[in-house]
Amino acid sequence: MRARPDRIDGIRDSLQDHRAGRKRGGSVHPAANFELIILMFLVVLGLHYLARRLSLPPAAALIVGGCAVAFVPGVQGIAIDPELVLVLFLPPLLMDGAWFTAVAPFRRHMAGILSLAVGAVFFTTAVVAIVTRLLMPELPWAACVALGAILSPPDAVSARAVLQRVTLPRRLTTLLEGESLLNDAAGLVLFRFAVAAVLTGSFHLGAATGTFFVLVAGGIAVGAAIGGLWVVLLRRLGDDTLMIAATVLVCWSAYIAGELLHVSGVIAVVTAGLVCGWYQHVVFAARVRIRAMAFWQVLVFLLEATVFLLIGLSLRGLLDRVGGLDIVIDTMARPVLLIVLAVVPRGSCGSSRSMPASPPVAASGGRDSNRSERGRRW
Numbered sequence: 319m320r321a322r323p324d325r326i327d328g329i330r331d332s333l334q335d336h337r338a339g340r341k342r343g344g345s346v347h348p349a350a351n352f353e354l355i356i357l358m359f360l361v362v363l364g365l366h367y368l369a370r371r372l373s374l375p376p377a378a379a380l381i382v383g384g385c386a387v388a389f390v391p392g393v394q395g396i397a398i399d400p401e402l403v404l405v406l407f408l409p410p411l412l413m414d415g416a417w418f419t420a421v422a423p424f425r426r427h428m429a430g431i432l433s434l435a436v437g438a439v440f441f442t443t444a445v446v447a448i449v450t451r452l453l454m455p456e457l458p459w460a461a462c463v464a465l466g467a468i469l470s471p472p473d474a475v476s477a478r479a480v481l482q483r484v485t486l487p488r489r490l491t492t493l494l495e496g497e498s499l500l501n502d503a504a505g506l507v508l509f510r511f512a513v514a515a516v517l518t519g520s521f522h523l524g525a526a527t528g529t530f531f532v533l534v535a536g537g538i539a540v541g542a543a544i545g546g547l548w549v550v551l552l553r554r555l556g557d558d559t560l561m562i563a564a565t566v567l568v569c570w571s572a573y574i575a576g577e578l579l580h581v582s583g584v585i586a587v588v589t590a591g592l593v594c595g596w597y598q599h600v601v602f603a604a605r606v607r608i609r610a611m612a613f614w615q616v617l618v619f620l621l622e623a624t625v626f627l628l629i630g631l632s633l634r635g636l637l638d639r640v641g642g643l644d645i646v647i648d649t650m651a652r653p654v655l656l657i658v659l660a661v662v663p664r665g666s667c668g669s670s671r672s673m674p675a676s677p678p679v680a681a682s683g684g685r686d687s688n689r690s691e692r693g694r695r696w
Contacts, residue, residue, distance in 0.1 A: 358631075361387060362623040377626050384630015398628070405573065407625055408502065409587045413569035414618045415499050416591025417598075423492045424592070430493050435500035442470035443508055464512035471505035472498065503584040507533055536581025541589025544572040548594055552601040561602070562610045566617070568594060 361383055369379035424431070446466030450457060486494075511526050548568050552561050569587050576586030598607065 358387075358624065358627055359620065362620070362627060366623065376623075380623055380626035381630045384627040385633045386630075387627075388631045388634035403628075405570070407621055408584070409569035409573040410566075410618060410621055411625075412499060412502070412584060412587045413572075413591045413594075414614070415495060416588045417595040419495060419499070419592060419595065420492075421592055421596050423488070424496050427489065427492050427496065431496035431500065434493060434497035436504045438497075439467075439470045439501050439504040439508070443467050443505075446470065458516065460512050460515035464509055464516065467505050467508035467512055470508070471501040499588045500585070503534070503537070503582045503588075506584060507582065533580075533582040534585055536579060537576050537583065537585025538589050540576045540579060540581055541572050541586035541591075542593060544568060544575060544586065545590040545593025545597075548590070549597045549601055558606050558609065561606055562613060565594070565610055566614070 362380065365379045365383040366376050368374075369376040443463060443466035446469050447459065447462035450462040450465055451459060507530055511529075545568070548564065551564055555561050555564065568590055572586040572590040573583040576583035602610065
């Protein structure tokens, strides 16, 4: 059968109307956003595969790929509210790190972890604030501290990506992993205090210190309560699918509960993750644990990859805000080049190819100690 010409013309007109209707009042149609998200996931798979074949860091490949996709003609950027990004990505990534953290080494090295997660963040914030004040004397001290609080916490996702590719002593790995779990809480609290000082024009060190300890203690209490509730709930569910779904929702439940109670949601998620990871062998049967870990690994992989890809996609909007690529090259090319030369050591490309993509191994125990550690955690 041959289609009638008028019917073909009608289908063509409908497709054109659908494409033209992707924008309503200057905003992108939700269907276009969904298509872009699917395209992002396909790009993630391709870039991650390419990075593994070339023995390159997947995070760097995803950021570069996101920058390239951002300049593809016709590709619209994804505008996400910063608060939504914080709620959507941070809890599951923190939960993943806390879940697989061994509680005994974490407790044994707590002093060193706190010195990095709190002391180093405070020190970095102070240094950034002082340098910013010297460069821009007209900027208030509170705004300088807010900038330092934004820059001071190292990225937890980047730390995880690096630690998965290098071999370090067990103590150093514990310190870095523990610090990456807690530094966001210190940075967020400092940022809140700085913003409040900007808005009110006053700052009281005693009140801020007391509030900080209240936020931390409240976050620990909320996280412990959510983790305990999870243990009790999973013993009563009795269905594999419900148990896995309840486990996935723990991270967001702890974070949202902490924020609603005006305590640290980050500390609440970390505490809940430690509790759940400690009791997982009690409430999970082996078959449920295997299914849950498979689903969780895929979820965390997509979230981590999306974070790095969104960083790359934001380059186009960033260039538009600062005035274009020419201004960026004129003002920032030399500092960026110096930073890259300082960070990337000579011969790193050759050494990265021989670097095994395996979990960290204790310096004294080698592969056998790593295998026994995995068995103990399982």
